[in-house]
Amino acid sequence: MSQKRNIFEEVGEQSASKPAPKGGMIDQGRGGARRGIRAWLMVLFAMVVVMVVVGGLTRLTDSGLSITEWRPVTGAIPPLNEADWQSEFDKYKQIDQWAIDNQWMTLEDFKFIYWWEWGHRQIGRVIGLVWAVGFFGFLAARKIPVGWTGRLAFIGGLGGLQGAVGWWMVASGVTSGEGVTTVASYRLATHLGLAFVILGFIAWYVMLLGREERELMQARRQKEARLFGLSTGWLHLAFLQILLGALVAGIDAGRSFTDWPWMQDQFFPPEAFDITPVWRNFFENAGLVQFIHRMVGYVLLAFSVMAFVKGRKSAHAATRAAFTAAFIAVIAQIVLGIYTVVTAAPWNIAIVHQVFAILVFALILRARFLAAHPIVASLRG
Structure with a gap:
């Protein structure tokens, strides 16, 4: 004869034995390190803001043409001795800005404007490094949410483009015998505009990641x-x-x-x-x-x-x-x-x-x- 069972006990036993229901497709959007990626993007946003500010100060101090070459890798190393400094100063003396506006400069004066431009470029390199470490780190750990890999790669692509546009801008002022002492204003506007485009995409992604997909x-x-x-x-x-x-x-x-x-x-x-x-x-x-x-x-x-x-x-x-x-x-x-x-x-x-x-x-x-x-x-x- 079967033993009389309590209906409440049956419900408890069944609910304990059944696996928890799985989320649907919407919940899958929660996958990945959303908070970590959001924090990383916020750091990138802050760094780009600093980059814009330093770029503005570089322009206001007329320092943007002090480095006359674009060396994405070796340019990270500043002059290390007086001979190196003199070599950089001699390159600067070949452009119109020095010949027309800055013949009064001594080597010490040149160092002042050089450090501003070098610092500006260095911040750009650090931003690229922070993006690469974050992106490939999250990618290797498979922590990027579904649909976000292309978006995050796009940010890196814009950063690389910005570096090229930056040199395109500087090159317009690195002239000899043309009477040009500043960069072309429309190239400066393009450079700043692209920085705002980058800030806009980063900010939009930060806002999206701040809320669940559902x-x-x-x-x-x-x-x-x-x-x-x-x-x-x-x-x-x-x-x-x-x-x-x-x-x-x-x-x-x-x-x-x-x-x-x-x-x-x-x-x-x-x-x-x-x-x-x-x-x-x-x-x-x-x-x-x-x-x-x-x-x-x-x-x-x-x-x-x-x-x-x-x-x-x-x-x-x-x-x-x-x-x-x-x-x-x-x-x-x-x-x-x-x-x-x-x-x-x-x-x-x-x-x-x-x-x-x-x-x-x-x-x-x-x-x-x-x-x-x-x-x-x-x-x-």
């Missing part, structure tokens, strides 16, 4: 398409203004017209099209370049007000806060830009203005991310 998939269903499109335009307009700022910096146009809101007591700068052919004025005429930078700044301000008003109507508190933060940053950057102009762009103010551009770019990108992947709060929350 949560991201649910968030995409709540995507606010209009806000996403608006923030995309906002981001592109801010990026354009950053490129124009690089053109201004490349020819020191910020020190040419130091009154605001006028330019030498008039709305449109004098002699705006004096350079021939005409197209060169858009890159080399200080008055016209600064004028365009100012006008786009006003357009950015108007667009930012619209984005702020629309963003405040979001159904999600985090998204509203993100649009507000980005708007405040834009206002602060515009005020700082005006102050930079009226003070004739001293190096410390100019570099803060550049750092704030990174902040503005990152905050607009965050607003865009939250428009696409809103954080859905419960009614109780």
Whole structure:
């Protein structure tokens, strides 16, 4: 005769004997060292920011042409004795910048600008090393989440391209007998623009890795398409203004017209099209370049007000806060830009203005991310 069994005991026994249910395809996206990769990307982001700042200081100290050769490997070793230093100084004496602007320099003066450029290039090498160690380390350990290998490799590819663009920029100023004493402003803008592209992709990946795939998939269903499109335009307009700022910096146009809101007591700068052919004025005429930078700044301000008003109507508190933060940053950057102009762009103010551009770019990108992947709060929350 079978023994009478307790129904609660049966349930307990069955639940203990059955294996735990396996997650579906969504849960597989959690695989890999998401937190570790995110931390690694955050380190890379910080290093690229430092690279941009040091690059700006290198330009402000007119140090960018002190190293006249591109040696990706052997260039990591600085001059080790006086003979090496003299050799580097002799190479510098062969270019127009020394012949036209810096014949007063002694070897000690040259060392000052050399160390700035060497440090800038060295940071680039360290960034490449940190990327390679992290990427191949996670790859060898099979800790990269599904679908992320290409993204992380893409970051490394952009870094390699940036190194080549950096030399392409420097090469435009390493001339002899052509009367060129600085790098081409449009190449400087390309170099800085690519740095912001790299920062943008890293920041986007950091934000994606900060949330689980299941949560991201649910968030995409709540995507606010209009806000996403608006923030995309906002981001592109801010990026354009950053490129124009690089053109201004490349020819020191910020020190040419130091009154605001006028330019030498008039709305449109004098002699705006004096350079021939005409197209060169858009890159080399200080008055016209600064004028365009100012006008786009006003357009950015108007667009930012619209984005702020629309963003405040979001159904999600985090998204509203993100649009507000980005708007405040834009206002602060515009005020700082005006102050930079009226003070004739001293190096410390100019570099803060550049750092704030990174902040503005990152905050607009965050607003865009939250428009696409809103954080859905419960009614109780």
